[in-house]
Amino acid sequence: MRKYKLALALVFAAGPAQAARRAPRPGADALLLKMLSGPATGYAAVERVQVFLPGRKPKAIKVGVTGLPGGLRRLEVLAKKKKAPALVQVRGAGQYEAPETGLARLRALYEIAASTGGMVAKRRTWRIELRLKTGVLRRALWVDRDSGLLMKRETYRDDGTLARRERLVKLELPAAVDPESFAAAPAAGPWMPDGFVFLGESGGRRRYSNGLENYDIFPDGGRLAVAGDLAEDDAARVLATAAR
């Protein structure tokens, strides 16, 4: 009988000891820096991108993503019922931005808070909320606790409705990735969000689109301006590189 009591006491004593070993939540800035730096190893993933337009059916694409340390990424938009990708983009080459610069931009635009996230693609995550200074929740990010990889991102409209969701649905990390597959020529012109392409220029107005969402770069009172379907941080990054 005494042995049982001793065993029970050990079990109860082990609980708090186990909890104490749980990793503390890092600060929001540290999490964002880790996310902006990207994983320290190669990885391969499948991403699902969903766009929610008001009054219309949700639309989605599937994207094959491979990445290397240093922020290099290769995106392959997988076409419906076709084996070959319909669109290939190599991101990061010639578009490098120091993680500290990205963090400063987010800090300037948003109030940032970190909390515990759920499981995404079988990985434990931290959740980061980006709110405009007005209090409007613009983005929610789910960041892999171990590698800092951005696992999921949701973007919301001013009225709180979901505008866009990007989520890794399969992930191999670390993964052997062929560096040769990133050998594409660096894309000229301003930085573009993933999936967007340059459509053309008309009357000094440059138009970009991903098929569902659009934005323009245009001269406005002697300066360049950006307008369209972009969150504030993406619009600021486009504008910062618009003169290219």
Place this chain on the structure above:
Amino acid sequence: MNESHDARLAKAAMRSLRVSAPESLRADLRRLARARRSAPSFWDDARGFLLGGAWEYGAGAAFAAAGIGIFMLRAVPEPAASLDAARRPAHAAAAPQALQDLWSDDDGGDDEEI
């Protein structure tokens, strides 16, 4: 329907009063029955409004059509979402079909596997 009912009532009253009522009252009832028969019905008014050749009817129809048009234009939803509607481009040209075709209908769910 009310007018024919009233006319029947007037006829019935006439029949019942034909013998006993004074001539002046009978004359009043006859005038009333004639007035009821000659008053244009709602359907006559509507037919006149729709088919009548007077210029007022044409102007009225044009005004109504303009009102319906304005209502329809206001009821058509925005072509796409904008995170910042105030900064949305004035001209929202459609993206090329090849780009649009990359997207397929989705259930909107937040599932782990696809």
